[in-house]
Amino acid sequence: MTAANITVSETPLVLYTLRRADDALILGHRLSEWCGHAPMLEEDMALANMGLDLLGQARELYSYAARVEGRGNDEDKFAYLRDVRQYRNLLLLEQPNGDFARTMVRQFFYATFADLFWRAMMHSSDPTLAAIAAKSEKESAYHVRHSSEWIVRLGDGTEESHRRAQEAIDELWAFTGEMFETCDSERGLIDAGIAIDPATLRAPWLKTVSDVVREATLALPSNDWMQQGGRSGRHSEHLGHLLSELQSMPRTFPGATW
């Protein structure tokens, strides 16, 4: 016997919160996969730090979603007992770690967005989301600094690091558009000042990204086709494997407390 999926009552605010929680959990999980295997000990520390920040964000957001939903779900039920079609994270964040360049470019693309997002969300009319935003913004500002420094080092380092960094940008670029999309259920939240319209973050995001990429002697792709689907549970094949590992214990031992 294995533990069954929970059902989630995805009201707009629950869905909105779960999407951000899933972003943080999935990227935090990916970063935690590096632990013990990073290119240098200092980077083992840094990747774990960022992973811990994201796990902390995920836990706060899940707990808030559970309170808003009010149906007996909690952070662990959201994390461990939803399947791939119920996850709402960005496709970018479930992409495998690949080499260090791939991990850092993924981090850089997302952190640059997240920093702008959380800074704007500090003004949310929802006091819990505003408080989570205030904490998360400080963390994401560090993630931007750390990852952008690496983009420059890798891009302007050796021929090999330049090649790997450029490949990472080319491979991940198509997943960046999804960050700025809004769905109908979010409209009401945006009008109420609870959520922000991510489309407004696109220009400042592109400016930071372009500046760093230029300094790194790298280039952004001209291809502007963007993948979508994560927000509605249409994921890449990678997420299922991540979840089967992440969820193995609670799925194998239903109802146990750890």
Next chain:
Amino acid sequence: MYTQALNSSDGDERHVEDAERAAQFQARIDADERIEPNDWMPAAYRKTLTRQISQHAHSEIVGMLPEGNWITRAPSLRRKAALLAKVQDECGHGLYLYAAAETLGTSREELVDLMLAGKAKYSSIFNYPTLTWADIGTIGWLVDGAAIMNQIPLCRCSYGPYARAMIRVCKEESFHQRQGFEIMVTLCRGTEEQKAMAQDALNRWWWPVLMMFGPPDQASQHSDTSTKWKIKRFSNDELRQKFVDATVPQAQFLGLSIPDPGMKQNEAGNWEYSAIDWDEFKQVLAGNGPCNRDRLAARRKAHDDGAWVRDAALAYAEKRRQRATLQAAE
């Protein structure tokens, strides 16, 4: 080899000065003074400490692997965050200890290369596999518990940088130990399956943990001089006994059986344990433990896969330096 380099760097003057300096050095140790990096010290003291501190650092880094094995499968988000933070602490201990070892004149890179080449040892315990979640609790409870027993006396070690490193490391280890015990408490209060998992983990880890204290006193190579230099303040068997005496009541509290049916308490209150299988210990040290190959392979892979990243960072730093020089010249 670093040991030869250090021996030769002491030079010929040793013949002349050694006796007097060594006597002064020993007098300082006897007076419980701390030896600091720039102080004169016998080459053998330097060599012993370099070996011990770097082995300790390697143990922290290799020790990230068995526990890291469960980060992606931790059974709750709270456990996942705690485990990731714990393994990160171990990495921090490694960095801190390599820095302490470097004060004796050997670089971190050289020390790490020796470990990757299989020429430097790390704690035998990390050559055992973590098969279930209960192993994570057991490692915290017993492995960190044993490490604390070993390391608390090192806070008073004669070599200043090592002693100071140990003070901080011990604080974190004692937190880890409590965390591990708390995992065990949760398992033992859980379902039958969870309790069986806890017992199974204790069965597998008990004897390897006792071996962590090193060979019995009559067979220990390094003890005499280490004691004289106040690097070591208790013998292997003394520390092992302290550990067993502290652990038995904890196992009783958990309702778990220590896998040593012959164990009994003597009149002095000490728990007498059965003979340890020192052949197993020797085999693990010789590279034949269940995970020796996997551990070294994982560290080598991280090192090799990361080479281009480290090269890039160096190349970029060099470019920046050149640009700054050019700018200054303009």
